[in-house]
Amino acid sequence: MLGEESKIAARRRSEVATGGSSLTGKSWCRALATLGPHFGVLLVALSVGCPGYHYTSRAYFANTTKEPVNVRVQTLQADVDCASMDGRSAELLARRELFGAAITYEVEPGQAVPLDLDDPWHSQRRNSCAALVQILGFADQVVYWPSATGYVTTETALAEGSDPRFLGQSLRLEGYGNVKGLAVGHALEVTALPPQASGAPPADTAPATLGWSGAPRTGLGFMLFRREILPDGCLSLELGKDLDSRWVLFLCVPEWAFPFEVDTKLNITSDQILPEPRGYYSDPGDPPAQHLLVQAADAGARFELWLNAQAAELPAVGKVTSLGPPGRHTECGAYAEPVSVELPALSATLLPGEEAKQVVKGKTTRVLLGRADQLLIAPDACAPDFASLGTRFDLLMLDTPEVTP
């Protein structure tokens, strides 16, 4: 606990040193003051001598009552395509699992607290556009500031009650005694959350699940020794150059997609392609595209599977088009909207879970589009497939040559 608080204090200092955009002035003093109750007298004494400070922020909480109030603020722990959230924050961001550790502030009467406190370690890559605000006596509030919201700078740590911009961009606690209420600035979208542990609908599942486990080898002439179906419908395959060097591959594809019989010799290629950098930097969280190619050694059927692919990586793919809502919420809290994938050679555009088939000169090409997502919310807690923004899809392609009698 203390370690975490120390880290928070250190971050605030770092922000001042690097000229962070969301907090300016001697904001570390406020952080120290906030931490006072946890550290005891020492930090409180340190903060007493702080000079005045001011804030620059796109959203505020303000206490306009006559009494101090404890406010917990949780920042986003997810990459969010903020521009896509305008008008949809209640639907997409009103989920507790998207928000991280809480910081508690004791907000004195008349004081303000800025809400767009980007974690400076992530400020290079993470847009902040929402915070979860918890105030004693009220339902928890998700505060979203739309992408076009400008910054408002305060003169001091006090709420700027006469500044219409400040009022428009603040969630304010108002009233007296037991009669208090929350006022929401017109520029914000604020959603009250249901209580913790409230029952929730089941998470949505992808329309088609493709993938593999195991460590496929690359090379020529692997014998397929065993082929079985696992209880979840995936294939369990045993391959090797000989009986002593067998390895297993668990392949999640429809049964038709892997037409190779036991005792067939196969040539296999398995590789990864790192994603194109987004903007100035490459996000280490972006998963590489994975590629598995299996072809009968006698130049028979050819199986190809791409996971987490982007259009630029696949020559066979034309336009990838975002289809917009409705999307799906995954179990880890990610939100994805479907995309369609164009396959010019097949004159087809597929939706997630759709198949296409073409027969040309006796060769049958069959294609299945698996997951095809534009990730708009990507929580840190998700597996790599869902932990970063972007458009990615899984694509299965099977070429079967004409069987000559």
Added chain:
Amino acid sequence: MRQGILVLLLGLAGCAGGADAASETPSGSRGVTQAGAQDAAYFRRLIEGGSIPEPGLLDQVGFFAEHALNQPEADCGEVVCTHPSLAVAPRFDDGTWTMAFVSLNSGVDPETRPRQPVHVVLAVETSGAAREVTQAGTAIIEKLLGALEQDDRLSVVSFGEESKLLLKGAVPGQADVSQVELPAPAKDEKVDLYGGIAAAADALKLQSDFVGATRIVLLTTGRADAGITDPPRIESLAESLVRAGTPFSVLGLSRSFDASLPRSIAELGAGNYAYAKSTDDLSDLVVQEAGVRLVPLAGDLQIRVVPSPGYSIGRIYGARRATVEDGAAVLRAPALFLGTRKSASDVEGGRRGGGGGLFVELVADPSSGAKIGVGQAAFQLETSYTDIDAGADVSFASEVVNGLSPGERPTENWPHFSTPDYGKAFMMLNMYLALRAMVDLHAAGDCGAALGVSYMMEPGADEWQNRFDDPDINVDRDTMLRLRENIFNECRAVPVPPSNYEAGCFSL
């Protein structure tokens, strides 16, 4: 000595830190515990040692499982019976706390079922963190094989970035496993948990001439960063195995244990779930595993709590897998197993009462109260499953009446119970909510409110003890007071009542 512990399982008790205590009821009915953790021993130990645990260490399923709950007779005429009840209490604010509870039990005595030999597949993670507990694995494998019956079989698969079959169908008393070792961990090796479970599924089929039951025992740190890493897909594989009749026990390893995925797998509804903090713990747990008998009773269980007019579904406790669908709370389990355990020297520390069930808050619409009036149904419980022995689909429904109108508070600060003899479950929930609120508020830096919770709850706990003198609630109360002391020692804050507090007020 074979000590009978008859517990019908969504999951069978098993833990590092559970004292030996049966949940056998005097009636001969066997209570169903929710699968997953079976105690909160570590959480309590930290408090006893003067610490304030992190909120994540209080597992609701484990906490409930420590409590012995009386249940009505399992006389519904089916292999699994469900028992709904209702409590209505004042909240600490102006509201009303309306809570439904559903417990399960069975009249089937597992000792009347012939023992089947079992083919156990031990799937062991080989990462460096796991190896700190498993060591080379030889001793664990020897212990497990030694504790199995002669007609049982043991196979072992290891998994890191790749899975390997290390032992195939070893016969207890005959096979020499002294040379079987887990592969040494490679530097920066990832863990393909899906691949490990899939390899275990493959190993189940290797003994084509074996006739009997199957079981997978998974030793994992919870890491899954190679191969198929998406948790729902890993759970889906485990669930398909359970649905096919293979119970799935999960033993957590290492100081860096990440419980989220193992817990989800354990809560599928079959087998043990435990954490081994040392090699000795792990040895004890695998031996205990060998003594467990699991008889499949029911498949595709579905429980639906359907609120009556005037109510809607609020919070849900006791079953993380429960969801809200079409306005009803729904809990599904792929299979239910009837379990017995050979005695057991459970490892250390906690209590084991076999309690648990599904709690569903009913949010009353006060405006409908006058219209609906008193003595009307608050919810309907719909139960369905497949009786595995009979091969028949079973379904039945019952209603629970609220003696008060929706949203009406009892006139005294004492709950209105639909079945007063079985009200302890609700007090157990309240004690859980108190402890959870205290550690939550403390973690958020709100020490005053954390302390305030304990002062609000103390009269209710005292009143409960005055009336019933229940040993489980007494331990909970002591834990709460000790936690208060620990928080006060750290923060010296003035207690204040928290807002939006979830519990009901049980004090006069």
